[in-house]
Amino acid sequence: MFVAVASFVRAETPVRVVSVNVCTDQLLQLLAQPAQIASLSPLARDPRSSKLAQEAGAYPQNDGKAESIALQEPDLIVTGLYTAKATTEMLRSLGHRVEIFPPAYSLDEARDAIARMGGLLGPEAQSRADSLLAAFDSRLEALKATPGPRPRVAFYYALGNTAGSKSLAGDMMAAAGLTNIAIELNRPYGGALPLEQLILTDPDLILTGQPYDAPARATDLLDHPVLKATGTLREIKSGASWLCGTPFVLDAVEELVTLRLDWSARQ
Amino acid sequence: MKPLLALSALTAALFLASLLIGYSPIPLGTALAALFGAGDPLNAMVMQDIRLPRALLAALVGAALGMSGAAMQGFLRNPLAEPGLIGVSASAALGAVLALQTGLAAAYALALPLTALAFAFGAVLLVVLLAGPRGASLTLILAGIAISALAGALTSLTLNLSPNPYAASEIIFWMMGSVADRSMSHVWLAAPLILGGLGLLLTLRGGLDALTLGEDAAHSLGVSLGSIRTRLLIGSAAAIGAATAVTGAVGFVGLVVPHILRPLVGHMPSRLLPASALGGAAMLLAADIATRLILPERDLKLGVLMAIVGAPLFLHLIYKTRREIG
Amino acid sequence: MSLLSLTSLTVRRGACPVVDDVSLTIGTGECVGLIGPNGAGKTTLMRAALGLLPHEGQSSLAALSAAERARAAAWMPQSREIAWPIAVEDIIRLGRMPHGTRLTPRDTQAVEAAISRMELDSFRARPATELSGGEQARVLIARALAQDTPLLMADEPTAGLDPAAQLGTLDVMRQIADEGRGVLLSLHDLSLAARSCTRLILLDKGRLRADGPPQEVLTEETLAEVFHLRARIHATPDGPLLQPLERL
Numbered sequence: 061m062f063v064a065v066a067s068f069v070r071a072e073t074p075v076r077v078v079s080v081n082v083c084t085d086q087l088l089q090l091l092a093q094p095a096q097i098a099s100l101s102p103l104a105r106d107p108r109s110s111k112l113a114q115e116a117g118a119y120p121q122n123d124g125k126a127e128s129i130a131l132q133e134p135d136l137i138v139t140g141l142y143t144a145k146a147t148t149e150m151l152r153s154l155g156h157r158v159e160i161f162p163p164a165y166s167l168d169e170a171r172d173a174i175a176r177m178g179g180l181l182g183p184e185a186q187s188r189a190d191s192l193l194a195a196f197d198s199r200l201e202a203l204k205a206t207p208g209p210r211p212r213v214a215f216y217y218a219l220g221n222t223a224g225s226k227s228l229a230g231d232m233m234a235a236a237g238l239t240n241i242a243i244e245l246n247r248p249y250g251g252a253l254p255l256e257q258l259i260l261t262d263p264d265l266i267l268t269g270q271p272y273d274a275p276a277r278a279t280d281l282l283d284h285p286v287l288k289a290t291g292t293l294r295e296i297k298s299g300a301s302w303l304c305g306t307p308f309v310l311d312a313v314e315e316l317v318t319l320r321l322d323w324s325a326r327q
Numbered sequence: 328m329k330p331l332l333a334l335s336a337l338t339a340a341l342f343l344a345s346l347l348i349g350y351s352p353i354p355l356g357t358a359l360a361a362l363f364g365a366g367d368p369l370n371a372m373v374m375q376d377i378r379l380p381r382a383l384l385a386a387l388v389g390a391a392l393g394m395s396g397a398a399m400q401g402f403l404r405n406p407l408a409e410p411g412l413i414g415v416s417a418s419a420a421l422g423a424v425l426a427l428q429t430g431l432a433a434a435y436a437l438a439l440p441l442t443a444l445a446f447a448f449g450a451v452l453l454v455v456l457l458a459g460p461r462g463a464s465l466t467l468i469l470a471g472i473a474i475s476a477l478a479g480a481l482t483s484l485t486l487n488l489s490p491n492p493y494a495a496s497e498i499i500f501w502m503m504g505s506v507a508d509r510s511m512s513h514v515w516l517a518a519p520l521i522l523g524g525l526g527l528l529l530t531l532r533g534g535l536d537a538l539t540l541g542e543d544a545a546h547s548l549g550v551s552l553g554s555i556r557t558r559l560l561i562g563s564a565a566a567i568g569a570a571t572a573v574t575g576a577v578g579f580v581g582l583v584v585p586h587i588l589r590p591l592v593g594h595m596p597s598r599l600l601p602a603s604a605l606g607g608a609a610m611l612l613a614a615d616i617a618t619r620l621i622l623p624e625r626d627l628k629l630g631v632l633m634a635i636v637g638a639p640l641f642l643h644l645i646y647k648t649r650r651e652i653g
Numbered sequence: 654m655s656l657l658s659l660t661s662l663t664v665r666r667g668a669c670p671v672v673d674d675v676s677l678t679i680g681t682g683e684c685v686g687l688i689g690p691n692g693a694g695k696t697t698l699m700r701a702a703l704g705l706l707p708h709e710g711q712s713s714l715a716a717l718s719a720a721e722r723a724r725a726a727a728w729m730p731q732s733r734e735i736a737w738p739i740a741v742e743d744i745i746r747l748g749r750m751p752h753g754t755r756l757t758p759r760d761t762q763a764v765e766a767a768i769s770r771m772e773l774d775s776f777r778a779r780p781a782t783e784l785s786g787g788e789q790a791r792v793l794i795a796r797a798l799a800q801d802t803p804l805l806m807a808d809e810p811t812a813g814l815d816p817a818a819q820l821g822t823l824d825v826m827r828q829i830a831d832e833g834r835g836v837l838l839s840l841h842d843l844s845l846a847a848r849s850c851t852r853l854i855l856l857d858k859g860r861l862r863a864d865g866p867p868q869e870v871l872t873e874e875t876l877a878e879v880f881h882l883r884a885r886i887h888a889t890p891d892g893p894l895l896q897p898l899e900r901l
Contacts, residue, residue, distance in 0.1 A: 218493045218496075219493065219496060219626075220508065220626070251624065252624065252625060252626055254349075254350040254351075254507070254508070254623070255377055255508040256349050256350055256351055256373045256377045256378065257350045257351045259369055259372055259373050259377065260351045260353075260369055260370075260373060262369055281508055284508060284510050285376060285510050285511070285512065286372055286373075286376045286377055286510070289372060289376070290372075404736035404737075533750055533754060536747055536750070537747060537750060538736070539734075539735060539736045539737055539739060539744070539747070540734055540735065540736075540744070540747065540793070540796070541730055541732055541734035541736075543700065543703075543705060543728065543730040543732075544728065544729070544730055544734070544793075544796075546703070546705055546719070546728075547703060547722070547723060547726065547727060547728035548723050548747065548748070548750045548751055548800070549719045549720045549722065549723030549724075549750065549751045550719070550750075551719050589737070593739060593740055593743060594737040594738050594739045594780070595737075595739055595743060596737065
């Protein structure tokens with residue numbers, strides 16, 4: 061027993077890593093050695109949720125339940141803050157090492173998550189993270205430097221929610237040179253915005269996510285005839301890039317910059 | 328006729344108030360002009376395409392629930408018979424969810440209210456058969472619990488199985504109901520069936536009066552119980568089904584409204600029917616205005632407000648009829 | 654003129670006949686009492702005659718359409734059901750339903766006549782459910798009277814009434830018959846039946862046992878056989894008086 065614990069503590073480079081969250085899935089896929097990845101979360105292969113869904117096919121998938129994860133005997137479990145808390149607690153009490161990655165609320169926090177994951181996975185991952193971050197910073201600088209007017213924009217998604225300025229989406233909009241109407245509405249954290257208030261704020265662009273195949277009243281609102289009638293509705297194609305603090309957020313920022321340039325060209 | 332006039336005036340006033348009170352202040356004159364398309368096109372859009380359908384739906388759905396409740400109570404001679412409590416609304420919601428999730432509603436727009444109608448019909452039929460000719464409270468309440476639980480569970484199941492991750496979040500909508508941000512297309516979908524159902528229920532006036540004296544006496548007054556039952560089933564299923572298909576299940580309207588209005592119309596079932604339609608419309612308009620005034624930041628559900636008003640009244644009615652329940 | 658004629662009327666509950674091959678006719682001016690022990694089939698006979706129960710044989714009333722029947726016969730069931738606290742006057746006005754939905758002077762007249770006949774003037778605005786059992790019975794009789802039909806049928810109209818109210822009710826029934834209409838009542842009190850009815854019909858186990866004037870139907874032999882009752886019948890100037898002695 062003593063020997064087992066001692067070897068566990070010495071193992072600074074984990075060899076069997078399990079991810080239980082779609083964001084940690086992607087960080088793991090970007091930074092770890094393929095052999096280090098014991099299994100990925102159930103959403104890892106869903107293209108709506110993960111930018112690396114295709115690549116995830118190469119790895120085993122877990123069912124997100126403590127029982128089966130424990131049986132894989134991982135030496136590191138990475139997960140999100142809101143992913144099945146009971147599972148996380150259970151795995152901890154079974155003596156496993158669990159690292160929690162809270163959701164990124166800004167581009168800086170996304171950077172921090174990349175750096176932290178690199179540190180957890182050993183020296184090779186660390187250097188991979190460093191080069192990723194260097195590329196991230198220079199690409200972000202270039203995107204931020206794109207000239208042109210700054211339209212007033214609402215990001216309106218399921219359940220009539222709007223992205224606040226103090227959120228990852230809000231930070232991404234700012235980086236892309238868009239003025240978030242959540243600022244003038246004094247809603248730093250976003251939240252439900254009644255349709256009539258959105259219309260009367262008269263944004264230059266209303267951004268929405270791509271519709272799902274199956275209907276839901278939550279996303280039904282985005283089909284409201286009034287939204288179509290404004291002529292300012294734009295569908296965001298890079299849905300999965302928005303969900304997690306990964307380098308892919310810059311793809312989304314780039315799409316936003318393109319939308320902005322397209323809008324100013326039409327003025 | 329005086330109560331009907333007063334109720335009409337109240338409903339009209341609340342309808343106007345519902346149009347004028349929104350999340351964003353629009354001055355009175357501007358709002359009225361915008362309603363007819365004059366002035367700033369943004370205001371016109373808000374008045375015509377957001378606030379007008381909302382007020383129309385609140386009024387229509389309230390009328391449907393109020394009159395259906397009054398008709399069911401008249402038929403079963405039991406003040407506890409209420410579309411929400413006996414599981415008719417929950418069944419209609421299940422029908423609507425199935426129509427949406429199977430894609431039927433996308434293929435034929437009318438499939439949505441019609442499926443809800445069919446499920447509502449099944450639930451009313453089941454309750455009427457179970458409760459027997461004179462609806463005993465115990466049977467009504469127990470049948471209601473069973474039907475609501477089953478319909479609610481199947482609704483949740485259907486939504487949980489949906490590949491759309493947001494589908495599960497709408498369970499609360501189907502169980503609590505809301506008229507927020509509905510469009511005119513929802514009004515066109517629901518209005519004909521609701522109005523048709525209410526028209527059919529209105530033909531029950533004399534029959535329900537006669538039923539006050541029991542089925543035999545009603546029969547000897549020339550009333551055919553079978554025909555009354557058929558019209559009640561179709562009329563209430565059409566009204567509740569169409570209403571629920573576009574706004575979710577709003578409970579307690581059919582309980583509270585007839586209960587308040589009954590003394591004002593001399594307890595006559597015939598006079599209670601039109602009065603409950605107007606009263607239901609007024610009550611739902613008022614509740615919807617309240618959802619916008621109390622918590623404008625949140626989409627407060629109509630059913631939440633109605634339950635806060637209705638549930639204590641329901642308990643009071645159970646207390647009053649508890650000897651019968653035994 | 655015949656107001657009701659039954660020909661071989663039979664009602665079965667399962668295979669067992671509850672009313673067995675009954676034929677009778679009721680004409681104008683008659684006040685007919687339907688008597689018999691519990692379970693003899695009195696209520697079933699009347700309900701089948703009105704077309705409320707599936708039956709074999711013919712009933713002139715059951716053959717009519719619902720609307721025609723409502724103008725031919727008024728029916729007062731035994732259960733005195735008043736579901737809502739409706740004003741007495743509104744209850745009585747329900748009797749006018751078969752005569753059209755518009756309230757005509759004739760409707761008002763019939764309602765007023767029924768109210769004064771049943772002495773309900775002081776109750777007219779009261780909710781009927783707040784009245785005593787006897788008062789409710791009077792309201793429901795008034796409702797049936799307001800229907801203003803050639804034939805009035807009532808199932809135990811005197812049940813639960815005090816002696817004076819029983820007499821009063823039967824007197825009203827008799828008056829109606831004397832005015833040229835027909836009345837068919839089921840009754841348990843044999844003396845009252847003998848006193849007020851022009852004719853008695855005795856049912857026993859679903860079969861018509863006797864049909865005729867009270868003194869012919871009510872004999873000590875039939876009482877013993879049908880009612881299992883030893884009783885003495887005194888002929889008095891007010892009609893036969895029945896004195897029950899013992900159960901057989």
